[in-house]
Amino acid sequence: MKSLCYRCEHRAMFLEGEYRPRHECGLITSAVENCYMYRPTRPMIIKKQKGDKRVLFSGAGVSARCEGVEVADMDYRLAKTKKGYIVWCEPKGIK
Numbered sequence: 001m002k003s004l005c006y007r008c009e010h011r012a013m014f015l016e017g018e019y020r021p022r023h024e025c026g027l028i029t030s031a032v033e034n035c036y037m038y039r040p041t042r043p044m045i046i047k048k049q050k051g052d053k054r055v056l057f058s059g060a061g062v063s064a065r066c067e068g069v070e071v072a073d074m075d076y077r078l079a080k081t082k083k084g085y086i087v088w089c090e091p092k093g094i095k
Contacts, residue, residue: 004035005027005035010037012041014026021037022037042074043072049067072089075091
């Protein structure tokens, strides 16, 4: 299993030039094996690039090009399983 850092919102925020809560969150050539700050990455709101008539997500090399609009506003959720916990994001205000 890879380190949590590689799939953490704090690392993503640091790479985008924003705040990092811990020094380790910005060490992009290494990662910690355990962490008390882990947050799953939030998804991006995307749109097709202007003028691209292809379908989004229709396969490698044939999908429409897309661009990021913004990071989605999310609520974090937690569920217990036999092996541990699952943490995921749900969009705010969408039913």
